[in-house]
Amino acid sequence: MGSPQDFERGTEVSEAQIAVHWKEEEFVHPPAKFIGQANLANPDVVERFNEEHFPECYREYADMLTWNQYWHTTLDAGNPPFWKWFVGGKLNACYNCVDRNLAKYKNKAALIFVPEPEDEAVYALTYQELFVRVNEVAAVLRDFCGLKTGDRVTVHMPMIPELPITMLACARLGIIHSVVFGGFSGEAAGLRAADSGSRVMIYADGYYRNGKVVDHKPGADNAVEVAGQEGQKIDKILVWRRHQGQNLSTKPMVKGRDYFIDDVLKDFKGCRVDPVAMDAEAPLFLMYTSGTTGKPKGCQHRTGGYLAYVTGTAKYYQDIHPEDVYWCMADIGWITGHSYIVYGPLALAGTSVLYEGVPTYPDAGRPWRIAEQLDVNIFHTSPTAIRMLRKAGPDEPKKYKYHFKHMTTVGEPIEPEAWRWYYDVVGKREAVIVDTWWQTENGGFLCSTKPALNPMKPGSAGPPVLGIFPMIYDEQGNEVPAGSGRAGNICIRNPWPGIMQTVWKDNNRFVSQYYQKYCKDRNSKDWRDWPYFAADGAVLAADGYYRILGRVDDVINVAGHRLGTKELESACLTLTDVAEAAVVPVVDEIKGRVPEVYVSLKAGVSDGERVGRQVVSTLETIIGKIARPKAVHIVPDLPKTRSGKIMRRVLAAISNTMDTGDVTTLANPDVVEQIRQQIQGKGPVITKEGPEDVKRFGENE
Ligand code: WTA
DSSP states (O other): OOOGGGSOOTTSOOTHHHHTTSOOOOOBOOOHHHHHHOSSOOTHHHHHTSGGGTTGGGHHHHTTSOOSBOOSEEEEOSSTTOOEEEETOEEOHHHHHTGGGHHHHTTSEEEEEEOSSTTSOOEEEEHHHHHHHHHHHHHIIIIISOOOTTOEEEEEEOSSTHHHHHHHHHHHHTOEEEEEETTBOHHHHHHHHHHHTOSEEEEESEEEETTEEEEOTHHHHHHHHHHHHTTOOOOEEEEEOSSTTOOOOOSOOOTTTEEEHHHHHGGGTTOOOOOOOEETTSEEEEEEEOOSSSSOEEEEEESHHHHHHHHHHHHHTSOOOTTOEEEEOSOTTSHHHIIIIIIHHHHTTOEEEEEOSOTTSSOTTHHHHHHHHHTOOEEEEOHHHHHHHHHHOTTGGGGSOOOOSEEEEESSOOOHHHHHHIIIIISTTTSEEEEEBOOGGGSSOSBOOOTTTSOBOTTOOBSBOTTOOEEEEOTTSOBOOTTSOOEEEEEEOSOOTTSOOEETTOHHHHHHHHTTTTOSOTTOOOGGGOOEEEEEEEEEOTTSOEEEEEESSSEEEETTEEEEHHHHHHHHTTSTTEEEEEEEEEEETTTEEEEEEEEEEOTTOOOHHHHHHHHHHHHHHHTBGGGOOSEEEEOSOOOBOTTOOBOHHHHHHHHTTOOOOOOTTSSOHHHHHHHHIIIIIHOOSEEOOOHHHHHHHTTOO
16 A cells, blocks of 8 residues: 555545555455345346446436436537436436336335334335325425426425425426535525525424424524525525424414415315426436535536436445335435435335434434334445444344345445444344445445445445446546555546536536546547546555545545535634634544634634634534534644645644644744644643534434
8 A cells, every 4th residue: 555645635634544554355245145136136237337338328227217208319428528418308307206106116115204202103105195295295386386397496404204205396396406404504504595596495393303302493594594695585485394283493483484384285185296397407406515615516416317327326236126125324415315315216116214313312222223123124324323333332233133135335434344343243244235435416326336246345435336437547647557556536537327417507616626637628529538526535456446535625524424624614704703714624433524623813812712612603503513623723823835825734634643744834834833732732722522412423324
């Protein structure tokens, strides 16, 4: 393995520093019982999806869908990097996930909802019931809200069945949904609503999390205010009630603006709304994610390509059959939930479990009780959840009689030790594991072992998935060869149907963020000249397995959730007493990474402790509790280059007790030693982390 210095890392402390030093692990072979029943058991598939057959290989995925009109061109790559997939085709995503399953499966559970309170009954929604409810909600969106095809709706909801119902109702009409993770603040939702131009927002009154009722509705008022400041008027807030006829929120409803959906629905009983045949290239949804600038970007996903890609990958890599009980513990507010709780599993007539709460509530046996009770056989979660469950209850899984055939890990690199616990204890050595690497921008998996065909290697995501051709480049654009032990930037050489269409309203950002870095000729019309830059570091082993090392840009991956350092810093700078702020990632045993904040104060401000507390509460209000820092350090000055650039790398090294390297060329080298003594000598100024936060951070994905 190469040394971390081989790897140009920008300002980030790199995952490379830890992960490159994991030793190569031995292969683990998939259990025979799994292979016997797998959807993808014939190795011929590799030939069908080889580079010679690109892009036509993707017909195989599109043919898993029902089309109103078949497409004429599989890939139109005439205007790179704005690819068009399945051109000329028409389809409806809701029809594919709901209506078409009625003929064979109308009595089968589509969704099973597990409320967090353990004494509240679990309930299953059959495909028929889902059909009825989605139609009625679609009628409300169309006839009560006046929404039409192409309009955007911001959905800020927790993990309750009404969330996928709302998404599918939007898809039925070709309304573009923009779901904002329920744990984000109302302000964050309001900003995203403004960017997307939503005039309707959909909320829930409240929900249960970690044994408490969370009052969610107040966020709506903040969202409306923030959207208003951005010039976007929100005229309607629809509020789902967690318990019909009760209100979990203390906030009054605003007359003429806020409506309980269950009240409105009374006028729409039995309504049926025809699914609109959408162009394959029509946007299906937006999902905002963090990037290198302060402003989150709206990843715009297309209908045909996205749905084909998630359906194909859910079938081959998640091994979903209609008779399986599949449980992905992510939150639907993240891309994993969109692709692999809602769209992929339902398009395959699967049964998808939705769990409202945190995995360790009321104790670390909860997921295994749920698995036993529902006879879940496919399980999907993140390394953070695995570490957390392992720490809180290493022997819990043994107490329960569930049997998984298949398990997934996603969202962060998983260290071989955690992988082994997942395999031996959670999976009881009966389940195959796929470590799936991908991103919000990608729609679906990019690297993963084919569960019945490839051996697993702990700590490696595995080979690229079918139809994906990656390459690792160094900073100069030279290929880093397999087996060299050197890390570089992983890129995907070819377009694929799940890739986002663009950044909402910002084509330039799409090009500059993802394609500019390695495009040698901006005028080229050949897709081969347009590799997709993923902003992840990776190492390619001689056997063709990729080990993903983590972000090379200003994104911190906290418990598998993306936070932009610039977003956090801009939030800190809203405080009048703060002169400068820098946010750095710190290694955390459970969550992978957590943010630490360095702040210098304006002249004359002396009460650092108070400002530190304000920084914490401001981050919670502007972004959400997920952005709560591990520590806020009030320092005399931030280390800077002579040109005034804040050296986050130096601060990150101090926070992670690593060597700061040569700092003599900085404008203010003395401050580095001063900060080092302050942090490593005396400990953080303010530490706001308790056991409850661990759960909060580790709750999803
Ligand atoms: C990281 C989540 C290692 C990676 C689906 C990526 C991973 C970011 C893995 C995207 C994995 C995701 N191994 N790292 N299996 N999966 N990542 O957009 O850094 O929330 O760029 O999408 O998570 O996070 P996002």
